[in-house]
Amino acid sequence: MIQLEHVTKTYPKASRPSLDEVSVGIEKGEFVFFIGPSGSGKSTIIKLLLHEVTPNRGRVHVNGRDVTAMRSWKIPAFRRQIGCVFQDFRLLPNRTAYENVAFALEVIGKTKAVARRVVPEVLELVGLGGKEHRYPHELSGGEQQRVAVARAFVNRPLILLADEPTGNLDPDTSIEIMRLLDRINRTGTTVVMVTHDSNIVNQMRRRVIEIESGRIVRDQARGVYG
Amino acid sequence: MRLKYVMSEVMVGLWRNVTMTVAMIITMAVSLTMLGASGLIYAQVKDMKAYYYDKIEVAIFLKPEITDDQRSSLEGSLKSDPLVREVIYESKDEAFKKFQTMFSDVPAVVDAVKPGQLPESFRVGLKNPEQYQQVREAYVGKDGVDQIIDQRNLLEKIFNILGSVQTMALVAASVMAIAALLLVGNTIQVAAYSKRREVAVMKLVGASNWFIQAPFVLEAVVAGILGAIIGFGALALGKVLLLDGSLSELTDLLTPLSWSKVLVMLPLMALAGTLVSSITAWVTLRFYLRV
Numbered sequence: 163m164i165q166l167e168h169v170t171k172t173y174p175k176a177s178r179p180s181l182d183e184v185s186v187g188i189e190k191g192e193f194v195f196f197i198g199p200s201g202s203g204k205s206t207i208i209k210l211l212l213h214e215v216t217p218n219r220g221r222v223h224v225n226g227r228d229v230t231a232m233r234s235w236k237i238p239a240f241r242r243q244i245g246c247v248f249q250d251f252r253l254l255p256n257r258t259a260y261e262n263v264a265f266a267l268e269v270i271g272k273t274k275a276v277a278r279r280v281v282p283e284v285l286e287l288v289g290l291g292g293k294e295h296r297y298p299h300e301l302s303g304g305e306q307q308r309v310a311v312a313r314a315f316v317n318r319p320l321i322l323l324a325d326e327p328t329g330n331l332d333p334d335t336s337i338e339i340m341r342l343l344d345r346i347n348r349t350g351t352t353v354v355m356v357t358h359d360s361n362i363v364n365q366m367r368r369r370v371i372e373i374e375s376g377r378i379v380r381d382q383a384r385g386v387y388g
Numbered sequence: 389m390r391l392k393y394v395m396s397e398v399m400v401g402l403w404r405n406v407t408m409t410v411a412m413i414i415t416m417a418v419s420l421t422m423l424g425a426s427g428l429i430y431a432q433v434k435d436m437k438a439y440y441y442d443k444i445e446v447a448i449f450l451k452p453e454i455t456d457d458q459r460s461s462l463e464g465s466l467k468s469d470p471l472v473r474e475v476i477y478e479s480k481d482e483a484f485k486k487f488q489t490m491f492s493d494v495p496a497v498v499d500a501v502k503p504g505q506l507p508e509s510f511r512v513g514l515k516n517p518e519q520y521q522q523v524r525e526a527y528v529g530k531d532g533v534d535q536i537i538d539q540r541n542l543l544e545k546i547f548n549i550l551g552s553v554q555t556m557a558l559v560a561a562s563v564m565a566i567a568a569l570l571l572v573g574n575t576i577q578v579a580a581y582s583k584r585r586e587v588a589v590m591k592l593v594g595a596s597n598w599f600i601q602a603p604f605v606l607e608a609v610v611a612g613i614l615g616a617i618i619g620f621g622a623l624a625l626g627k628v629l630l631l632d633g634s635l636s637e638l639t640d641l642l643t644p645l646s647w648s649k650v651l652v653m654l655p656l657m658a659l660a661g662t663l664v665s666s667i668t669a670w671v672t673l674r675f676y677l678r679v
């Protein structure tokens with residue numbers, strides 16, 4: 163499902179590579195944690211998978227497609243198969259929970275009728291039933307992240323990428339978001355999650371890949387933090 | 389549904405930054421008015437050339453002391469000249485009558501001239517008015533010939549004036565077009581900045597590039613078209629108030645400017661406005677909305 167082959171990424175003007183000869187494979191339906199200290203290159207992996215940045219060397223395959231060689235006009239269609247969640251939620255502040263999720267559908271050409279059918283369903287799934295018409299500032303951090311997860315999942319993507327989704331949340335709320343991601347993983351969606359949170363990693367007992375200074379130093383099925 | 393989304397985005401965008409929108413429309417309108425005016429002058433001059441060059445004649449004025457022999461030999465050589473299309477003799481009496489009708493509303497001028505004071509002449513139509521110089525050289529020193537006057541000279545002066553007016557209009561149009569271009573670029577930047585969150589989300593969820601860019605480009609295009617419509621209004625007003633109004637005495641000399649010619653300018657101006665604004669918007673977006 164996801165394949166990195168000897169990927170090296172050095173940002174322009176950076177003195178050393180952010181990712182150095184990284185090779186890793188992730189199967190369909192897996193749940194994988196990327197852990198490591200700040201600045202080790204975790205977010206860079208997410209960006210590579212989204213084709214937000216391109217590697218200097220090596221190949222990135224996602225969904226059987228070579229992302230490195232992808233023409234730029236094919237990127238939008240490619241991204242529709244990937245859902246994304248970030249630490250800062252990235253919701254539109256002037257739109258309600260419903261509208262935020264519906265926006266993701268409308269801008270890829272789905273009709274309002276489709277949105278009316280699908281959005282309440284997915285908001286129910288993430289546990290926001292009844293709060294559809296709240297604006298982001300009327301929701302708690304955990305609830306905002308649920309909206310973001312709903313938006314990422316509403317297209318039923320094959321892959322869900324999450325870059326420190328619990329980074330801004332308290333421990334209890336973090337566990338709830340984790341349960342949600344776990345549930346999504348059980349529907350068959352491959353989940354790749356970057357995190358700092360040792361509690362979560364230790365509780366979940368899933369595959370753990372540890373990065374340090376742009377290199378993989380540990381890759382362990384059913385691993386723990388540190 | 390997608391069209392409705394795009395159109396509502398365009399309207400919201402134009403309204404959000406209404407001062408810039410108005411500035412953009414005004415500069416577009418002025419630039420396009422100038423462009424339209426220079427287009428009209430160009431078409432007009434072309435028409436006038438076609439119209440007048442057929443009617444243009446070379447006037448060969450004869451000396452008062454010319455003899456009948458000299459006159460008839462001159463007429464004979466003119467009539468057999470391959471460059472000449474037609475020759476019309478104008479006697480002193482005919483010249484005086486023409487003069488009287490021409491200045492009928494200025495009696496003082498008519499009174500000052502007596503019959504017989506005006507010279508007789510041959511009015512010569514040329515097959516090709518450009519060959520005036522050859523004709524002149526052939527007849528200038530002949531016995532009984534006083535002066536040779538080419539009406540084309542006069543027209544040429546008018547055309548030169550119109551030509552420089554046209555050039556000035558074109559220069560003004562280009563300068564204003566540059567201002568319009570900068571304004572469009574700036575408006576698009578501001579719009580892209582104010583919608584950066586939406587744009588980031590759209591990219592993330594895989595909205596197509598045209599879908600992301602269309603509202604911005606259309607915003608500029610709508611401004612361009614509105615500018616063209618206002619500019620066209622200004623041209624039409626100019627025709628009514630100036631050409632058909634206060635300047636009508638002057639414009640009687642020229643061939644009349646038809647409404648159909650003015651109307652043709654509308655699509656031309658709209659096209660120019662659309663092209664300038666959409667290309668500028670598109671180029672700006674390439675820098676400010678990197679996908």
Ligand SMILES: Nc1ncnc2c1ncn2[C@@H]1O[C@H](COP(=O)(O)OP(=O)(O)O)[C@@H](O)[C@H]1O
Nearest residue numbers: 173174176180199200201202203204205206207
């Ligand atoms: N756009 C960028 N330009 C230059 N250097 C960058 C850029 N983004 C990240 N880096 C550098 O790359 C390294 C890895 O960054 P990142 O992948 O964000 O780490 P992490 O997510 O693990 O904290 C860091 O040293 C960071 O300074």
Ligand SMILES: [Mg+2]
Nearest residue numbers: 204205206325
């Ligand atoms: Mg990071």
